[in-house]
Amino acid sequence: MIKSKLLLLFIFSLTISSFYAGDPEKGKALYSSCVQCHGDQGMGKLEEKAPKIAGQHEWYIINQLNAFKNKTRVNPKMYPYIKDLSSKDYEYLAAFVSKLK
Numbered sequence: 001m002i003k004s005k006l007l008l009l010f011i012f013s014l015t016i017s018s019f020y021a022g023d024p025e026k027g028k029a030l031y032s033s034c035v036q037c038h039g040d041q042g043m044g045k046l047e048e049k050a051p052k053i054a055g056q057h058e059w060y061i062i063n064q065l066n067a068f069k070n071k072t073r074v075n076p077k078m079y080p081y082i083k084d085l086s087s088k089d090y091e092y093l094a095a096f097v098s099k100l101k
């Protein structure tokens with residue numbers, strides 16, 4: 001039973017990751033405004049209270065950016081940076097950030 005659930009979870013994660021097929025190069029350009037808080041490698045900065053985002057799943061990054069934009073997750077520091085970005089921009093950012101190690 002556990003093996004079948006793990007298999008389904010694995011298949012689901014592959015499906016989700018292929019659904020978000022953003023361009024990491026475009027995301028790299030957008031990420032330049034994120035460096036101030038999240039660092040050039042996405043490792044976060046304690047003094048900014050910015051978490052590590054490097055290597056996160058694309059779907060997770062996109063969900064969090066959407067939550068900031070629609071204010072179901074409130075962060076006054078983050079909002080100005082993402083409020084004018086499109087959903088495609090979110091995909092680009094997510095593709096880039098997910099590749100950071």
